[in-house]
Amino acid sequence: MAAAAAAGEDEEKRPLLLRPNGGGGWRACVLILGTELSDCLAFAGIARNLVSYLTGVVGESNVAAARDVSAWTGTCFLTPLVGAFIADSYLGRRTTILLFLSIYTMGMITLTVSASFATPHLDTSSDGVLRATVFLGLYLVALGVGGIKPCASPLGADQFDDDDAAPAARASFFNWYYFCINIGSLLAATVLVWVQERAGWWLGFAIPAAVMAAALAAFLFCSTLCGLRASQSPPGSPLTRLCQVVVAAFRNRGVELPGDSSLLHQLPDGDHRIIEHTDQFAFLDKAAVVASSPAVAMASPWMLCTVTQVEEVKMLLRLSAVWPTVVFFFAATAQMSSTFVEQGKAMDTRVGPLDVPPATLSTFEVVSILLCVPAYDAVLMPLARRVTGDRRGLSQLQRLGVGLALSALAMAYSALLEASRRRRRAATSIVWQAPSYMALGAAEVFTSVGLLEFFYDQAPDTMKSLCTAVSLVAVAAGSYLNSAIVAVVAWATAPEKGGGGWIPDDLNHGRLDCFFWLMFGLSCVNLLAFVYSSTRYSYKVAN
Structure with a gap:
């Protein structure tokens, strides 16, 4: 008895990653985490520098490229509704991931082929074949993302259903899941962007295409070897x-x-x-x-x-009162892959002996996230707990509000930076963009992660997957909103500066600072609307 108790105590002290599991366990989760890492590497490898590909290779204007990037990004966060519906209603999570991994890989191969069509001396602005191939590849990728995002994390959690330490193991899995997302984004913002700008777009797309093909092969042939446990038969949508x-x-x-x-x-x-x-x-x-x-x-x-079924719908309606106020946050963060990159291209990109691609500055966003996550848990949460008395430190809605405020400050800083750049022209170093990216990275730790927690915690038990997908739709709506704002600004300001407007191809003849001030003002209005709705929200009563 004493020996068994000692063994059990030693087991509790052993790191979660080293504990044995029944069923799929961590061995299966490594396969899922590898799939998510591949997904994020490929997705971020496109998104981080897509505006440069569209302007430099496809031949689009700054306005058209910013609009198309936002529309594509929005679609990537809208298609998870499709993937979640198929998984819950027909195929189950494992089969859905396998199907959409195949579509994702075809999209990456198509993008790689599109890059081979372009030559440095070709006028690609009138090349219809190139444009068709590019956008076919982009939207195949968007569809593939929709089958992976809503299924990967729930499938990972399913691997611990029969484990005695399931709650702790699931929490550890989600930590590693979020870690893989940011590592994939970091590698894309550094290695892949650098390859695209220096070695060529063909190789820059071929690398993530090969990674996705490897992930597809591993998921197809190693699921049984890893003991991957499929989810239960779909109970219905x-x-x-x-x-x-x-x-x-x-x-x-x-x-x-x-x-x-x-x-x-x-x-x-x-x-x-x-x-x-x-x-x-x-x-x-x-x-x-x-x-x-x-x-x-x-x-x-x-x-x-039943009353229970009715109350589930009521919970969704309560969440829907908060959801619209988060949408504009993602319209603000969409600037990192559009107007921030365009602003960086108009600045001095030399940092010491290096010529830094503008999209590489997004590395500061990822670094900010990786620093802020442990700081939030180890420092901010205990301090806030002493003040608020809430076991979380900040309530879920307070956490969302802090992120909204940080995004507004990032827009104000970007406006001041652009005004200074216009006065000094290219003499302003691109390094001055780093605080904008870091502020938005910190904002994501509060709002993006907080949104997932809020929707999961406040959702009906039978609709948590659906609500996770709905929280991703907020990202899509924010991207579409940003695309609409850019289009309206371009139309409304076209008479200025000989038709260039606020965001012309040559930013030295535009007023990008005015655009950022507009985003700051709208962010402040949105924050007030959030405060109004959050003060009237009734939290779900725990059973």
Whole structure:
């Protein structure tokens, strides 16, 4: 007994990565983490420098390139809804990842082929074949991303279902998952961007294409070897459950709600899935009223739903009040892959003996994230806990708000930097862009990570995957919003400076600083809207 207890104590002290697991465990998770690292390396390798490829090789203007980058980035964060729906309703997570990895790899190969079409002396602005190949490859990649993002992290968590230390192991897995995302982004912003600018775009796309092909082969042939456990058979789409409540409530729109909520249709007593009734959004309660013959009504979920199912929809509606205020945050962060790069190209890119590609400055964003994550856990959280009394230090909504404020400050700094650059022309060193990237990196630690935590924690237990995808849609909406803002600014300011507007091809004849001040003002308005909605939010009551 004593020996067994000592062995158990030693097991608890052993690092999680070294503990044995039943089922898939960490051996399977290494395969999933490798897949996510490959995904992030390829995606960031495109996104970090896409504006340079579109302007320098495809021949687009600065405005068109900024618009197309934002539209593509937005699509990459919109397609996870498609992937989540297919995984939850038909194929399961493992098969969905395998299918979309194949699409992703084809997209990277197509982009590599597009780079081989371009020559230094070719006028590519009128080359329709080149443009068609580029955008075919880009949107195949966007579709591939949609099948991996919503499935990889849940599939990793599935590997610990039968493990006694499952909660701790899952937490450790998510830490490593986030670590791999940032390592992939860091490698892309340094190695891949440098290869693209110095060795050529063909090699810059061929490297991540080869990495994705290797990830596809590993996932296809090593899943059994690693003991990768597939998720359970798809239980049906959460969207169907949501629609059932809406349809049933509409059908029963003419009935009276009972004065006692216990008369509403509910799961059997003792069912662990039960969610208690709330008074908010009372119209939806009509979906749980037995308005016709009980036998007939209970035979169809489109006629009668449980209170638990209705409350799940109410939780989504509460989240939807906060979601729009986060969208503009991602419109601000979209500047890192568009206007920040264009601003850097107009600055002095020499740093000592090196000529630094403008997109490489995004490395400071990743470094900021890697520094801020441990600092948040080890320093800020304990200090904030003493002040607020909240076990998290900052509440989930407070964490989101800090990130929104930091993004506004980054826009103000960028505006001041651009005004100084215009006065001094190319004499301003590109290194002065580093604080902008670092401020937005810190903002992401608060808002991007906080958003995932908030939506996961406040979502219904049966819709956590859907809500994770919805949080990614905020990134898509922010990118589309940025694309629209750029287009409107270009149209509204075109009469200035002989038609160049605020963001012309030659930024020395534009007013990019005014654009950044506009983004700062809109960020402040958005922050006020967030404060208003967050003060009225009611947190989910823990069961």
